Structure formats: C-alpha cells, structure tokens
Amino acid sequence: MKIFDILKKTYPDARTALNFSNPFELLIATILSAQCTDKRVNEVTRELFKWYRTPEDYLKLGQEELEKQIRSCGFYHNKAKNILETCRILVKEFGGKVPSNIDDLMKLPGVGRKTANVVMSNAFGIPAIGVDTHVFRVSHRLGLSDGKTPERVEEDLMALLPVEMWSLSHHLLIYHGRNICHSRKPQCDRCPVNSLCRYFLTIS
DNA sequence: AACTCGGGGCA
DNA sequence: TGCCCAGAGTT
Numbered sequence: 001m002k003i004f005d006i007l008k009k010t011y012p013d014a015r016t017a018l019n020f021s022n023p024f025e026l027l028i029a030t031i032l033s034a035q036c037t038d039k040r041v042n043e044v045t046r047e048l049f050k051w052y053r054t055p056e057d058y059l060k061l062g063q064e065e066l067e068k069q070i071r072s073c074g075f076y077h078n079k080a081k082n083i084l085e086t087c088r089i090l091v092k093e094f095g096g097k098v099p100s101n102i103d104d105l106m107k108l109p110g111v112g113r114k115t116a117n118v119v120m121s122n123a124f125g126i127p128a129i130g131v132d133t134h135v136f137r138v139s140h141r142l143g144l145s146d147g148k149t150p151e152r153v154e155e156d157l158m159a160l161l162p163v164e165m166w167s168l169s170h171h172l173l174i175y176h177g178r179n180i181c182h183s184r185k186p187q188c189d190r191c192p193v194n195s196l197c198r199y200f201l202t203i204s
Numbered sequence: 205a206a207c208t209c210g211g212g213g214c215a
Numbered sequence: 216t217g218c219c220c221a222g223a224g225t226t
Contacts, residue, residue, distance in 0.1 A: 017221065034222035040212075041221085074210045078223085112223045132221050148205095150222095174221060183219080 001161060003142060003193050007172040010192045014168070014175040016122050018042070023098035023123035024090075025049055028058075030118050031083055031110040036073045044073055055087035055096050082110025100124040113151060121167040129154050129170050134177030141181060143198030 007014075017038035020026035025045070033041045048069055052058055058066060066080040073079065086108040090096055098119065099105055105116035117130035129135070131150035135157075139145045145156035161169055180187045186199070194200040 030221080031223095033220090035210080035220055036222095037213080037220050039220095072211060074212075074220085075208095075222090076210080078209060082223085110223070114222065118221080130221080134221070170221095178221085 001165075003144070003196050004161065004165060004169060004172060006193050006196075007176055008168070011172055011175045011179075014171040016118075016171060018118075018122075020045075021123065023100075023119060024054065026123045027086070027098050027108075027111070027115070027119050028083060030115045031086070032070055032073045032079060034075065034079070034110075034115075036075075040072055044070055055090045058084060058087045059091070079110060082108075085109045086111065098123070100126065102128070113154075117154070118170075121170065125167075127163045127166040129157050129166050131157075131170075132174065133183075134174040134181075135170060137183060138173045138177045138181045141186070141197060141199035142193065 018026065018029045018033060018041060020029055028048075029041055029045050032044065052061055061069075063080055063084060066083065067076050070076050070079055070083075089108055090098065094104070100120060100123075102113075102116045102120060105111050105119060106113065111119075114130045114132050117128040120126040121128040121130065131139075131154045136150055136153055139153050139157060144160060145153040147153040147156055157169060158166060176193075180191045188194050188197075188200050188203070191197065191200065
C-alpha cells in the first residue's frame with residue numbers, strides 16, 4: 001500500500017511513545033494513558049515503576065496511595081480501582097502474568113480493545129492494530145475506512161494490509177496524526193500523503 | 205450512540 | 216477561559 005510506504009519513509013523511527021517491553025509495565029502504562037498525554041504517563045510511570053513492578057506490589061500499595069501516585073493522569077479514581085482489580089485477576093487467574101490473547105486481556109477492567117491490542121503487539125509481538133483516536137481519525141481522512149466504530153476501522157485496516165504491517169501501521173498512523181493530521185487543523189500543506197488523501201481532495 | 209469519568213498543559 | 220489529551224464502562 002503506497003500510503004504506508006510513504007509514511008514508513010517519512011517516519012522511519014515511528015515507535016510507541018509508551019516504550020515498555022515488559023508486558024505488565026506496558027499494561028499499567030497503557031491503562032493510564034486513556035485521555036492523558038503520553039508525556040505525563042511516562043513521567044508518572046518512571047517514578048512508579050521504581051518501586052512497584054508486580055501485581056503483588058500494587059495490591060500492597062492499595063487504592064488511596066495508588067490514586068496519589070497517578071493523580072496527574074486524570075480519571076485517577078477509576079484508573080486506580082481498575083489497576084488494582086486487574087492485579088487481583090492477574091494473580092488469581094493468570095499466575096501473576098499478563099495474558100497474551102485479546103479475550104483474556106479484555107476481561108481485565110480498564111483494558112478495552114485498544115489497550116489489549118497494544119499490549120499484544122508491543123509486548124508479545126502478536127500482530128494487532130490498536131485503534132485510538134488518531135488511528136480512527138487518520139484512517140477516515142485517508143479513506144482507508146468508513147467504519148463507525150474502532151472495531152470496524154480495525155477490521156478494514158487488517159483487510160487492507162499484510163499481517164506483518166499491522167503493528168507498524170498503528171504507530172505510523174498515530175505518528176502522522178500527531179505530527180500532521182491533527183484533529184482540528186490538519187497541516188495538509190505539508191502532508192507527505194496529501195495526494196493520496198480523500199479528505200485533502202474534498203477541501204482542495 | 206451518547207454520556208461520564210478529570211487533572212494538567214497550552215493558546 | 217476553553218480546548219484537548221496513545222479510552223473504557225455504563226446506560
């Protein structure tokens with residue numbers, strides 16, 4: 001697919017901003033990342049992971065103290081509650097390990113389809129496309145999908161791309177969304193794929 | 205499909 | 216001040 005060839009050349013270092021290879025740490029960081037900048041998640045987790053590295057560590061920490069630690073990420077009450085319940089399930093049902101399939105991951109509170117896919121692809125190397133707001137918006141603009149839900153966009157992208165491109169396409173579309181294809185004011189004049197973009201066609 | 209959960213950065 | 220941020224859960 002030509003669009004992704006260009007994006008790959010344009011963003012040769014596109015990779016996750018939540019750069020954790022440890023599945024458990026990536027899971028926690030990704031739960032925290034909901035409606036929060038990756039910059040702040042990295043700040044909070046850099047401190048958090050110094051002291052708390054396993055599900056047992058968080059269960060010992062407790063709700064109130066965890067809320068304080070993650071407060072600046074927003075939605076801290078729900079996130080703390082979800083993280084602790086997730087840790088309980090990990091200990092009780094998965095031997096303290098993070099499962100690597102989407103069904104088990106999505107049973108964890110605080111883990112939706114996007115987070116589950118990110119954990120699978122970034123921590124376990126399983127081809128998957130996490131559809132966040134960037135991927136959703138950019139895919140629609142480019143004309144890669146007309147899906148009304150993230151799941152439909154995910155299906156369209158998977159049908160469009162070879163399996164070995166799934167994980168990378170997630171990073172490329174996010175990178176592009178953050179750098180050029182902004183929600184409000186997309187920088188179409190300096191977009192490397194504007195000649196292939198459906199949205200650019202409608203406005204020019 | 206619409207709504208709520210929210211602190212913090214930035215214009 | 217107002218808008219936005221690598222979403223998920225509930226109704």
